[in-house]
Amino acid sequence: MATRELTAENFESTILTPDAESGIVLVDFWAEWCGPCRAFAPIYGAAATDNPDVVFAKVDTEANPDLSGAMNIRSIPTLMIFRDGIGVFSQAGALPRPALDDLLRQVRALDMDDVRAEIVKQQAAASAP
Template identity: 55%
Template sequence: MSAIDLTGQNFEQTVIDNDIVLVDFWASWCGPCRQFAPTFEAASEKNPDIVFGKVDTEAEQQLAAAASIRSIPTLMVFKKGHLIFNEAGALPPQALDSLIDQVKDLDVDKAIAEAQATQGDQAPGDPQ
């Protein structure tokens, strides 16, 4: 399945309604974005069980601002509605494939529970 265009109107619902969503924030004038596009598209074809979305940061400036995009391309990955990866820069194909494998294997509910338990162990005022 090829990547879909995400907008301010469908972004949140897409993230909520799908188990895994990869989002590429890009712009047509961005050279690294254009270089990453075929890698992202190829990954979408290899992983029909995952939603791949693209956000044109020029057309969707409010969405890009809400997502705190400071550099493009930026790749965000959501699992079960939770942001689990957020990194600027174009990934090579092998790195993107590895990331997708890690996301599929991640038990996001367990990771959240462990993070909450760790935060609960700290006394107020303790350094992070």
């Protein structure tokens, strides 16, 4: 599957209702002038081809500064992963292909009921007096 370009207009709908059976969306925040971004692009593209059950998307930080700011992007490339609309991973820096494959394996293995329960627990603790 080819990568998809995300903007402020389609970011939320892509994350919340991905057209992937797995519910997984990888987002690469990048810029054309960024050397590490350009080096990571073929790795990301090959992973997209090899994982058609996952949505691979890219946000051009130069063209979408408001979206990048809203997502608290401080350096690029930054990779974020969402599953079932929940952010489960965020890290600045390019990844080698074995690390990206391992990361996908871990995200697929997540028990999302446990993740949701942990979020509820953390929200309750944060709102307790």
